[in-house]
Amino acid sequence: SQELEQSPQSLIVQEGKNLTINCTSSKTLYGLYWYKQKYGEGLIFLMMLQKGGEEKSHEKITAKLDEKKQQSSLHITASQPSHAGIYLCGASTYSGGGADGLTFGKGTHLIIQP
Amino acid sequence: EPEVTQTPSHQVTQMGQEVILRCVPISNHLYFYWYRQILGQKVEFLVSFYNNEISEKSEIFDDQFSVERPDGSNFTLKIRSTKLEDSAMYFCASSEALLYSPQETQYFGPGTRLLVL
Numbered sequence: 001s002q003e004l005e006q007s008p009q010s011l012i013v014q015e016g017k018n019l020t021i022n023c024t025s026s027k028t029l030y031g032l033y034w035y036k037q038k039y040g041e042g043l044i045f046l047m048m049l050q051k052g053g054e055e056k057s058h059e060k061i062t063a064k065l066d067e068k069k070q071q072s073s074l075h076i077t078a079s080q081p082s083h084a085g086i087y088l089c090g091a092s093t094y095s096g097g098g099a100d101g102l103t104f105g106k107g108t109h110l111i112i113q114p
Numbered sequence: 115e116p117e118v119t120q121t122p123s124h125q126v127t128q129m130g131q132e133v134i135l136r137c138v139p140i141s142n143h144l145y146f147y148w149y150r151q152i153l154g155q156k157v158e159f160l161v162s163f164y165n166n167e168i169s170e171k172s173e174i175f176d177d178q179f180s181v182e183r184p185d186g187s188n189f190t191l192k193i194r195s196t197k198l199e200d201s202a203m204y205f206c207a208s209s210e211a212l213l214y215s216p217q218e219t220q221y222f223g224p225g226t227r228l229l230v231l
Contacts, residue, residue: 041224042222042224045219045220045222048219088157101162104158
């Protein structure tokens with residue numbers, strides 16, 4: 001079965017600083033999803049990456065999928081208090097599409113210090 | 115903006131009792147999912163549902179669990195005889211069925227926190 005390893009497990013960053021979260025898969029990724037979760041709440045979709053080398057940005061968050069499609073990074077520029085939360089990577093290893101259940105990493109807890 | 119809704123937000127039940135968790139997926143979505151997250155652990159896939167039947171299920175989704183689309187808007191997860199270890203946050207998710215799209219973005223609801231005593 002697929003395993004997703006996220007690093008770091010937790011991160012404390014001063015407001016305004018940049019940060020990077022990584023997600024590594026034991027298998028080739030056909031879809032890599034980044035979600036944000038606030039404590040005790042639902043998952044908010046951020047971005048999905050499918051193609052090797054793909055990069056997407058939304059506001060101050062950029063996500064990349066490496067060429068081999070086994071690692072993704074999430075980069076936040078000029079962090080703000082609103083970025084605090086748990087970042088989860090989720091992955092599909094099925095290329096056929098449809099109702100494929102996602103496997104998730106343990107998450108990275110991000111704290112922004114004012 | 116359309117969103118997935120879930121009821122109730124919290125449920126407390128006695129061990130051995132049946133519970134039904136309800137979800138209203140986004141209206142034009144055709145794929146539906148249930149996940150659970152035990153406190154402090156990963157989000158785990160339970161089951162996916164399409165065209166009124168189970169599409170995929172995990173090892174967690176045993177005979178104690180069942181899913182149903184009782185009408186055109188609701189999607190339910192039933193746990194027949196709850197155990198202490200069923201205590202978790204249960205998330206419903208839905209996605210579109212896009213033609214020629216190998217991957218579908220899943221949109222999650224806010225969750226139902228189930229506590230089994």
